[in-house]
Amino acid sequence: MLTSQRKSLILDILRRDGQVIAKQVAESLSLSEDTIRRDLREMAADGLLKRVHGGATPISPELPDFSTRKDVSLEGKQRLGAKAAGLIKPGQMIFLDGGTTTAEVVRHLPRSFAFTIVTHSPTIATELEHHPTAEVVLIGGRLYKHSMVATGAVAMAAISQLRPDIFFLGVTAAHPVHGLTTGDFEEAAIKRHISGCAADTYVLLTEDKLDRVSACQILPVSDVSGLIVPSEVTEAQLAPYRDLNAAILEA
Known part of the structure; x- marks a missing residue:
């Protein structure tokens, strides 16, 4: 051989x-x-x-800081954001995770009907300052600066009172065996808690995050409603994820 x-x-x-x-x-x-x-x-x-x-x-992805990540895979993130925003219906409550990929969801949100955006990310909330139809709820807590999101008991307690229709989850890595992962234990816990409160969870994945593993598991792939991925990802690479009954939405 x-x-x-x-x-x-x-x-x-x-x-x-x-x-x-x-x-x-x-x-x-x-x-x-x-x-x-x-x-x-x-x-x-x-x-x-x-x-x-x-x-x-599997290799662990690099974890550059928030400002560095803004321009990485920008065109792909824009397509993922547009696809995700297209799932939103009038009157729904949507929970947006922090991160540069979910920031692209904000930039593609519908402007012709009303809905509510909940987020534990001050940067996501700021993006919505001039949106004409989105009601914005900002969750507070201890700020995890790497991802610019609130974590800890205060955030957990506030999220427990909510039942979002959709949670758009951001992760640093996805693997069919090791699941959806991130680099920080507390951040993984808050993401898992939000998903447990939401009716549906969709994960936005740039191609560089597939078949990778970070230190802290959030959820198995089978526990989410679907994965939103770039259209150029091959069917061979997606097959193990389809086998876990996750819907694959290509952008």
């Missing part, structure tokens, strides 16, 4: 199982562990996976 074929197989295993165990791969291919370990080292150097003792796991 060619090196390129082995590496492709390793990536397939990683997507399917969420991890690669060098010994098991070596045995299944009748090769030495040293050969597989060398492949894993090279793939890690190329940014394809993360080396761990005995094998590999």
Whole structure:
């Protein structure tokens, strides 16, 4: 088997199982562990996976600060925002997560009918200052500056009183095995709580977040109503997510 074929197989295993165990791969291919370990080292150097003792796991995305993320994948985020905004109906209560992708939802919100936007992000609330038909409810709490969102007990208590029709959830990574994840424990908890209060949760995913894993799980993919993804994502990459019964909305 060619090196390129082995590496492709390793990536397939990683997507399917969420991890690669060098010994098991070596045995299944009748090769030495040293050969597989060398492949894993090279793939890690190329940014394809993360080396761990005995094998590999999906790579964790970088977490640049909020201002740095604003211009990353902007065109793709705009399409995701427009697709998400198109799901909103008159009179609904919509909870918007913080983040630069959900900010694009704000910029595409309908202006011909009334609805309510709830958010725990002051930056999202500010974006809505001049929107003509959106009632805005801002949740307070301890500010997590990386994502510019309120977290903690105060925010949790306020959110508990609400029953949004749709929660547009932002994440740093999505994986069919490891689920929807983010880099901070408290932020993961608040996102999970909002989703538990909402009738439907949709996740906005730029292509660079697919098949990645961050430190803190929010929810399994099967627990959300749908994923909103760019239209250029391949069917092969989306298939494991479809198998989890998540609706896929392409933008």
